[in-house]
Amino acid sequence: MPNGLEIAKTAIEDFKKIQRYMSIAKEENAERTYAELKREYLSLKAILNVAGVNLTDIDEIKE
Numbered sequence: 001m002p003n004g005l006e007i008a009k010t011a012i013e014d015f016k017k018i019q020r021y022m023s024i025a026k027e028e029n030a031e032r033t034y035a036e037l038k039r040e041y042l043s044l045k046a047i048l049n050v051a052g053v054n055l056t057d058i059d060e061i062k063e
Contacts, residue, residue: 008051012058015044019060038063 002010018041025034041061048055 004051008048008053011044011047011051012053015041015048015055016058018044022061 018037022034022037022041024030025037041063045055045059
């Protein structure tokens with residue numbers, strides 16, 4: 001069973017990956033894809049905030 005640090009690490013990696021995909025979707029004007037990615041982005045952002053992760057340096061989208 002993963003501990004809190006492993007869960008936070010996975011969430012941070014997923015957060016960064018979603019942001020990369022959001023940037024690509026925005027660049028390609030893929031509005032529906034961007035909207036779905038944004039939902040995942042907001043969920044991960046909420047989880048990381050609750051976990052006490054400082055998003056200042058890793059949040060590139062800032063939505």
